[in-house]
Amino acid sequence: MKNKKIIKDIKKFILGKREFNYLESSNEMLYPIDLEFTLQDENFYYTPKDNQGLPQRYYESVGLTYNPTRMASFTLAHWNRYKIDENKLSLKKFNKALEWFINYHEEGVWYYDFDWNELQAPWLSGMAQGQIISVLTRAYQLTNNPLYKKISLKAIIPFEKKIELGGVVSHLGNDIFFEEYPTNNPKHVLNGYLFSMIGIIDLLSIMKKTDKDYERVKELSENAFKSLEKNIERWDNGYWSVYDLENEKNKIQNTCTISYHSLQIAQLTFIGKEFKSEKIIKVAKRWDGYAKSLYKRLKSLLMKIIYRYKNPAQR
Numbered sequence: 001m002k003n004k005k006i007i008k009d010i011k012k013f014i015l016g017k018r019e020f021n022y023l024e025s026s027n028e029m030l031y032p033i034d035l036e037f038t039l040q041d042e043n044f045y046y047t048p049k050d051n052q053g054l055p056q057r058y059y060e061s062v063g064l065t066y067n068p069t070r071m072a073s074f075t076l077a078h079w080n081r082y083k084i085d086e087n088k089l090s091l092k093k094f095n096k097a098l099e100w101f102i103n104y105h106e107e108g109v110w111y112y113d114f115d116w117n118e119l120q121a122p123w124l125s126g127m128a129q130g131q132i133i134s135v136l137t138r139a140y141q142l143t144n145n146p147l148y149k150k151i152s153l154k155a156i157i158p159f160e161k162k163i164e165l166g167g168v169v170s171h172l173g174n175d176i177f178f179e180e181y182p183t184n185n186p187k188h189v190l191n192g193y194l195f196s197m198i199g200i201i202d203l204l205s206i207m208k209k210t211d212k213d214y215e216r217v218k219e220l221s222e223n224a225f226k227s228l229e230k231n232i233e234r235w236d237n238g239y240w241s242v243y244d245l246e247n248e249k250n251k252i253q254n255t256c257t258i259s260y261h262s263l264q265i266a267q268l269t270f271i272g273k274e275f276k277s278e279k280i281i282k283v284a285k286r287w288d289g290y291a292k293s294l295y296k297r298l299k300s301l302l303m304k305i306i307y308r309y310k311n312p313a314q315r
Contacts, residue, residue, distance in 0.1 A: 013298065017258070030083055033076075033263065033267065035076055055071060068112065075094055098139050111124055119181060125181065126195075130195040133152045133155050149203075155199075172227060176223055178192070178196040190242075193224075194268070197228065197271055204218060229279055239299055240255050240300040257304060261291060264287065269281065
């Protein structure tokens with residue numbers, strides 16, 4: 001599996017093949033990140049599965065288990081397929097995965113039960129919280145069941161707590177940042193932060209201004225956006241986007257694979273449009289221009305190979 005992924009990534013860089021694309025939002029509440037490609041190669045992205053047809057993954061620390069973000073991507077991909085194609089089987093799979101999210105949360109938090117680098121199980125992730133909120137808000141839109149809104153409001157609590165207090169909040173100077181990996185020395189992973197923001201935006205979209213928590217969620221959303229708009233250039237190395245800021249001052253940074261680069265373009269496009277931010281939209285278009293340049297793709301590939309040689313990925 002690992003070697004297959006490496007070969008796929010190299011081919012994508014050379015060919016300029018993108019996977020994540022932006023989907024225009026609509027009254028149907030399409031998830032704005034197109035995940036259809038994961039269903040078209042389901043054996044690669046979502047196997048093995050349990051006896052309910054839900055994706056699992058093998059980790060050295062615990063063996064076969066569930067990954068909340070993988071589960072959320074699976075669920076949101078089927079939501080979009082249901083909305084776009086009226087695929088009833090995808091609706092069944094969405095509902096089956098939704099049951100898992102309802103059954104396996106602890107006061108609105110979905111924990112990872114395996115160790116990951118310095119994170120010891122159980123740990124939580126801003127990315128997972130955001131993606132799962134996006135699942136729950138769509139379940140609410142579909143059924144109008146207040147349970148899904150109630151759990152979503154619990155799910156934003158980690159976005160209001162610092163890491164040392166059990167949340168996912170770190171800081172960039174005086175600005176907040178939601179960590180995908182909430183360690184003592186946070187790396188500031190951009191796509192995880194953006195997934196978090198999309199979840200908060202989705203929650204706000206199903207709330208009424210008269211709801212008692214509306215202003216709370218709105219303020220959280222606005223503060224997150226201000227931080228993004230102020231700091232976004234830090235993830236631009238001049239020819240590509242970077243995955244995190246861990247090596248911000250080093251020559252060899254963690255440049256994104258072309259998949260993550262296209263993901264961040266799609267995420268920024270959605271957020272830029274939601275907040276009517278010329279700056280964010282401009283960055284997304286600039287990064288899109290990087291992706292169209294064969295020279296910049298190859299340079300990014302080389303930097304990625306060097307970085308990964310020095311920093312092997314954990315599986």
